Amino acid sequence: MRAHQTTLNIYEKKRDFSKTAEPRPKRVRTRKTGKPIYVIQRHDASHLHYDLRLEIGGVLVSWAVPKGPPKTTTIKRLAIQTEDHPMAYANFHGVIEEGYGAGTVQIWDKGTYCNLKDIGHDAVSMEQALANGRIEIYLHGDKLDGPYALVRTNYGDGKKNWLLMKMKKKGKHVCN
Ligand code: MN
Numbered sequence: 339m340r341a342h343q344t345t346l347n348i349y350e351k352k353r354d355f356s357k358t359a360e361p362r363p364k365r366v367r368t369r370k371t372g373k374p375i376y377v378i379q380r381h382d383a384s385h386l387h388y389d390l391r392l393e394i395g396g397v398l399v400s401w402a403v404p405k406g407p408p409k410t411t412t413i414k415r416l417a418i419q420t421e422d423h424p425m426a427y428a429n430f431h432g433v434i435e436e437g438y439g440a441g442t443v444q445i446w447d448k449g450t451y452c453n454l455k456d457i458g459h460d461a462v463s464m465e466q467a468l469a470n471g472r473i474e475i476y477l478h479g480d481k482l483d484g485p486y487a488l489v490r491t492n493y494g495d496g497k498k499n500w501l502l503m504k505m506k507k508k509g510k511h512v513c514n
Contacts, residue, residue, distance in 0.1 A: 345397070345421050345422035346363040346364075346365055346397060346421075346422055346423075346424060347363070348421040348422070349363050349421045349422060349423055349424065350362075350363045352421065352438040352439075353437065353438055354437055357435065357436060357437055358434055358435070358436075358437060359430075359432055359433075359434070359435075360427065360430055360434065360439075361424050361426035361427055361430060362424070363424050364424050364425070364426065365396050365397055365424070365425075366396045366397075366424075366425045367396060368395055368396045369396075373450035373451070373452060373478075374392070374393040374394070374450065374451055374452075374453075374464070375393045375428055375448070375449070375450055375451070376390070376391060376392045376393065376448070376449060376450070376451045376475075376477060376479065377389075377390075377391050377398070377427075377428040377445060377447070377448045378390050378391075378403075378406075378407065378445075378446045378447040378448070378479075378481075378482075379391070379430070379431070379443050379444065379445055379446060380406075380443070380444045380445075380446040381402075381439065381441060381442070381443050382441045382442045382443075382444075383434075383439055383440060383441030383442075384440075384441070385404065386404075387402045387403060387404045387406075388402075388403045388404075388405075388406040388407065388446060389401070389402055389403070389420070389443075390403055390407070390417060390502065391423055391427065391428065392451065392464070392473075392475070393425065393428075394464045394465060394468060395464070395465055396425065397422040397423065397424065397425065398422060398423040398424065398425060398427055398428060399419075399422055399468060400419070400420045400421065400422060400423050401417035401418060401419050401420065401488070401500060401502070402417070402418045402420050403415055403416070403417045403418075403502055404416060404418075406446075407482060407486070407502060407504070408502060408503060408504045409504070410504060411503070411504045411505065411506050413503075413504070414501040414502070414503050415501065415502045415503075416499065416500075416501065416502075417488060417499075417500040417501065417502040418498050418499060418500070419497075419498045419499075419500060420498075428448065429445075430443060431443050431444050431445050446481070447479045447480055447481040447482055448479060448480060449477060449478045449479030449480060449482070450478050450479075451475045451476060451477050451478065452475065452476050452478075453467065453473075453474070453475055454474040454475055454476055454485060455467055455472075455473075455474050471489065471490030471497070471500070472487070472488075472489055472490070473487065473488040473489075474486075474487045474505070475487075475488075484504060484505070484507055485504070485505035485506075485507060485508075486502065486503065486504055486505060487502075487503045487505050488500050488501070488502055488503075489501050489503070
């Protein structure tokens with residue numbers, strides 16, 4: 339079984355689809371063409387946070403960022419990895435009436451990204467970067483436009499704690 343199927347099962351188990359308008363779990367085929375997408379949802383739940391979701395391998399790999407994306411390169415923001423979400427979640431906004439994540443979801447930013455490590459002879463795929471705990475991407479969104487890094491820390495339960503950082507813009511941040 340593929341790891342991502344397991345994590346969409348976690349998404350499914352946390353929700354009662356007779357009570358929430360959130361999309362049902364469905365893995366889509368990994369697209370061979372087109373740029374992968376990302377979304378950041380402002381989630382006003384028991385604690386306000388921003389959910390960063392990156393399309394990787396046909397699902398949205400997700401992190402809850404309590405303070406939102408950093409605005410400067412000197413700030414590191416805690417990003418707690420949460421369960422993978424189905425691709426359809428990128429379009430979801432509205433009220434989760436009850437149960438897991440109850441609150442209001444707004445699409446705060448949306449766009450495409452590219453993998454800055456997928457270049458050259460030592461190219462690293464997004465799946466590998468995720469497994470390695472070091473992701474470097476360029477976000478092309480409505481709000482955000484620039485290079486960001488996600489680095490897994492050794493702290494916290496089950497290797498869920500990452501740091502989200504804004505990287506300095508350099509000429510080498512080229513996306514194909
Ligand atoms: Mn959330």
